Amino acid sequence: MENNLKNRLFSTGIRIIAFALFPLIWFMTQAILFRELSKTADRWLLITLAILVGSSFIFILYLGMNKLISYAPNQYQEALFGAMFVGPAIFLLSLFLFYPAIRTIYLSFFDNRGENFIGFENYRWSITDPSMLITIRNQIFWLVGVVLLVILFGLVVAYLSDRLKRGEAFFKSIIFMPMAISAVGSSAMYKFIYEYRPPPLTQIGLINGLRVSRGFADDGSKCGNNTFTDNGEKIGYTSDGCEVPVGWLQQRDLQNFPLFENLDPGNTFLNLLSNLPLNTILLMIIMVWMFTGFAMVVFSAAIKAIPEEIVEAGRIDGASEGRIFLSVVMPYIRSTIIVVATYLTISVLKAFDIVFVTTRGDFESNLLAVKMLDEYFKFLNQGRSAAVAVIIFICVIPIILLNVFRNKAENTI
Amino acid sequence: MRKSIFGLLLILSMVAIACGGGLEGEEVLMFGAPATDGPDGKAIQASFDAFEEETGIIVTYVGSENFESEVQAQMEAGNPPDIALWPQPGAVRDAAERGFLIPMADLDVDMDAYRTNFSSYLVGLGEVDGVAYGGAHAVNLKSIVWYQPAEFEKRGYAIPATWDEMIALADQILAEGMTPFCFGMYSNGATGWLATDWMEDIMLRTGEGTASYDQWVNHDIPFNDPIVKNAATLLSQIMHTDGYVVGGTDAIVSTFFGNAQDPMFERDANGNPGCFMHRQASFIPGFWPEEAKEGLGTETTSFPFPAIESGLPPAALGAGDMWGVFNDRDATKAVVEYMLSPDYFTAIATNVNDAGSTRISAHTGFDTSLYWSPVVQAQAAVLSDALAANSFRFDGSDNMPPAVGAGSFWVEMTELAVNGPSYIDTALDNIENSWP
Numbered sequence: 001m002e003n004n005l006k007n008r009l010f011s012t013g014i015r016i017i018a019f020a021l022f023p024l025i026w027f028m029t030q031a032i033l034f035r036e037l038s039k040t041a042d043r044w045l046l047i048t049l050a051i052l053v054g055s056s057f058i059f060i061l062y063l064g065m066n067k068l069i070s071y072a073p074n075q076y077q078e079a080l081f082g083a084m085f086v087g088p089a090i091f092l093l094s095l096f097l098f099y100p101a102i103r104t105i106y107l108s109f110f111d112n113r114g115e116n117f118i119g120f121e122n123y124r125w126s127i128t129d130p131s132m133l134i135t136i137r138n139q140i141f142w143l144v145g146v147v148l149l150v151i152l153f154g155l156v157v158a159y160l161s162d163r164l165k166r167g168e169a170f171f172k173s174i175i176f177m178p179m180a181i182s183a184v185g186s187s188a189m190y191k192f193i194y195e196y197r198p199p200p201l202t203q204i205g206l207i208n209g210l211r212v213s214r215g216f217a218d219d220g221s222k223c224g225n226n227t228f229t230d231n232g233e234k235i236g237y238t239s240d241g242c243e244v245p246v247g248w249l250q251q252r253d254l255q256n257f258p259l260f261e262n263l264d265p266g267n268t269f270l271n272l273l274s275n276l277p278l279n280t281i282l283l284m285i286i287m288v289w290m291f292t293g294f295a296m297v298v299f300s301a302a303i304k305a306i307p308e309e310i311v312e313a314g315r316i317d318g319a320s321e322g323r324i325f326l327s328v329v330m331p332y333i334r335s336t337i338i339v340v341a342t343y344l345t346i347s348v349l350k351a352f353d354i355v356f357v358t359t360r361g362d363f364e365s366n367l368l369a370v371k372m373l374d375e376y377f378k379f380l381n382q383g384r385s386a387a388v389a390v391i392i393f394i395c396v397i398p399i400i401l402l403n404v405f406r407n408k409a410e411n412t413i
Numbered sequence: 414m415r416k417s418i419f420g421l422l423l424i425l426s427m428v429a430i431a432c433g434g435g436l437e438g439e440e441v442l443m444f445g446a447p448a449t450d451g452p453d454g455k456a457i458q459a460s461f462d463a464f465e466e467e468t469g470i471i472v473t474y475v476g477s478e479n480f481e482s483e484v485q486a487q488m489e490a491g492n493p494p495d496i497a498l499w500p501q502p503g504a505v506r507d508a509a510e511r512g513f514l515i516p517m518a519d520l521d522v523d524m525d526a527y528r529t530n531f532s533s534y535l536v537g538l539g540e541v542d543g544v545a546y547g548g549a550h551a552v553n554l555k556s557i558v559w560y561q562p563a564e565f566e567k568r569g570y571a572i573p574a575t576w577d578e579m580i581a582l583a584d585q586i587l588a589e590g591m592t593p594f595c596f597g598m599y600s601n602g603a604t605g606w607l608a609t610d611w612m613e614d615i616m617l618r619t620g621e622g623t624a625s626y627d628q629w630v631n632h633d634i635p636f637n638d639p640i641v642k643n644a645a646t647l648l649s650q651i652m653h654t655d656g657y658v659v660g661g662t663d664a665i666v667s668t669f670f671g672n673a674q675d676p677m678f679e680r681d682a683n684g685n686p687g688c689f690m691h692r693q694a695s696f697i698p699g700f701w702p703e704e705a706k707e708g709l710g711t712e713t714t715s716f717p718f719p720a721i722e723s724g725l726p727p728a729a730l731g732a733g734d735m736w737g738v739f740n741d742r743d744a745t746k747a748v749v750e751y752m753l754s755p756d757y758f759t760a761i762a763t764n765v766n767d768a769g770s771t772r773i774s775a776h777t778g779f780d781t782s783l784y785w786s787p788v789v790q791a792q793a794a795v796l797s798d799a800l801a802a803n804s805f806r807f808d809g810s811d812n813m814p815p816a817v818g819a820g821s822f823w824v825e826m827t828e829l830a831v832n833g834p835s836y837i838d839t840a841l842d843n844i845e846n847s848w849p
Contacts, residue, residue: 247664
């Protein structure tokens with residue numbers, strides 16, 4: 001009994017030394033050393049030392065902890081070694097993930113500089129402020145639209161390409177290619193597609209270029225995107241009757257288009273449709289374009305894993321192609337769809353680059369992630385920025401929980 | 414194992430003991446928004462190179478497109494540069510209020526000389542509770558309208574000296590089947606600032622001039638005051654009169670401000686330019702197409718924004734940058750002293766390394782004949798006179814709280830451009846209500 005207590009005390013002591021004192025002292029020596037060195041030492045010497053000493057840091061850390069634990073009583077050693085390997089990971093996770101998360105939640109209850117407690121005021125703002133309401137509306141549009149469209153296109157492309165006799169790999173790599181372009185790159189590309197120049201300048205945007213170079217003016221002359229005829233005459237698009245270029249990313253609704261001008265107030269459908277946020281949808285297209293390839297690859301792998309016999313059996317029983325897809329293929333790839341949907345939902349909640357590069361949130365096209373940044377850096381309001389961050393965080397929680405429970409349910413089967 | 418660690422530590426600590434003396438070879442880092450390899454960044458570095466030759470202090474200028482967010486993060490993390498160059502004084506005051514900056518008086522700056530040289534108005538922009546934290550750097554002129562003299566002469570147009578003359582000229586151009594104004598205010602994440610600039614220029618020339626302008630910026634008069642409403646109405650006259658702006662009212666918010674003037678350089682089938690007048694700040698030539706840049710000062714030049722109400726002295730609207738200092742090392746102090754002397758701008762103004770910077774010194778004692786370009790010389794003369802006469806006013810939206818100056822004011826001006834004159838009251842009421 002007494003021996004047991006002694007052992008336990010001893011192992012606690014070892015634990016404190018191995019997991020707290022030793023790493024702390026080791027870390028502090030490094031920190032102090034480099035702090036002093038960086039003031040005086042030559043830059044190249046510093047870089048070399050940082051690589052040498054820095055890379056051996058973890059090695060020496062584990063070596064020391066290992067040595068210390070070996071002094072502990074035998075029956076505790078196994079548990080301690082386990083803790084030794086998990087410990088640094090948990091420590092780093094709490095330092096870089098848990099601590100900032102808790103700090104953000106804390107700050108969301110304070111004012112713009114994080115000085116005075118203001119309760120739920122930032123959250124009240126986030127559900128009443130018009131710009132926030134628009135941002136939340138856009139976020140919902142994105143969540144529903146992007147996730148559904150990517151899954152739909154991904155499924156269709158994967159299923160159809162699976163049927164191809166030749167060139168499946170080529171076809172799939174073409175669809176997958178946008179995934180290899182960075183989000184910023186794709187956004188910049190699409191920005192050129194949607195680009196607008198004031199008349200009479202040459203339209204350099206793809207859509208406006210096509211738009212203004214077709215048709216004829218009222219006086220019967222051709223419209224053109226400032227092209228030249230053989231005898232050097234310029235064909236512009238400024239005459240009456242030619243199509244007018246449109247600033248696509250600045251259209252927050254459809255009301256500037258002929259179909260929706262002078263609407264009959266009784267026509268509820270057209271009136272609702274005229275409020276469709278065009279620029280938000282045009283930006284969503286960028287993300288759909290980028291992620292369809294990803295969904296396709298995952299679905300394609302899942303479809304290929306379906307045993308051929310089952311599909312054959314369905315055919316022999318006389319099921320149509322659509323029936324086979326719905327009743328045979330779908331149940332098989334359902335969990336894959338859920339995984340892809342989860343990934344997409346989280347990606348959309350974090351979506352930032354597309355809006356940041358194209359409109360930066362102007363003309364009611366903002367998203368939560370950009371709004372969070374704006375509140376902090378543009379309006380210098382820490383509290384509101386933190387509140388938006390917490391809202392994004394809260395939106396992600398149910399999806400994570402859903403996945404955890406689904407995994408558990410599958411494991412029990 | 415243990416022995417080798419101690420050995421290593423010993424060697425490292427010996428290496429650490431090495432010290433320099435004097436300011437020779439000391440390094441000072443300046444961080445700002447103009448890109449390091451852009452015209453302004455290169456010019457600033459050229460000026461510091463001259464300083465290094467004299468004193469041996471190595472000053473490095475580093476610029477970043479995301480300067481404001483980066484410097485914010487650096488301040489919070491306790492790792493700021495030695496000197497930061499902010500594009501607006503408001504950010505300097507914010508950093509000072511949060512206790513990050515060293516007051517100018519603690520940097521061995523002769524405050525009386527500083528006030529005389531840079532005008533007490535500019536110095537005041539960097540003050541918090543009467544303590545100056547910011548150093549005035551460069552200023553630019555916004556109260557100008559760009560035009561092409563040859564096109565004006567060919568048609569017998571005179572440069573309008575008053576608002577009414579400008580409107581009469583616009584009507585005449587319109588009647589002759591052409592478009593008077595270029596106007597584009599789209600700007601990623603900042604759409605609307607061009608209209609706020611117009612408002613400020615109009616405010617300086619209506620009501621009680623600079624006096625009512627200051628009241629407006631400091632919110633001593635409400636945002637929906639009749640003087641402000643009058644200014645918005647005049648602006649709306651430009652934006653919403655049929656045929657006044659290129660591409661019509663719809664095009665105003667879609668046109669990127671940097672491309673807005675391009676129609677002026679285009680010629681239609683009859684040889685007429687796409688527009689005749691473009692009110693925009695002195696930095697806009699940087700956005701022109703290459704061929705147009707060559708004609709700066711000859712083919713394309715500017716006239717002062719016309720007077721509106723008679724009896725008001727001429728005023729100049731402008732903007733400028735301001736630096737703040739994060740430590741009081743002797744080397745930093747020496748750099749501060751240099752930046753407050755007229756010598757600092759010599760290299761920038763004379764375009765010593767062909768960088769092509771069009772920055773104008775905020776130092777009223779700087780010899781304006783030194784500027785390399787006649788256009789800059791003319792602007793510098795206007796600015797210098799305005800500073801000396803205390804009729805220079807800083808971009809008001811930069812000095813309003815960010816929720817207004819970078820928020821509702823921009824947004825509501827964009828809405829006004831889209832929705833037309835009937836929206837003026839709503840726009841001004843919304844801005845008034847958003848004032849924190």
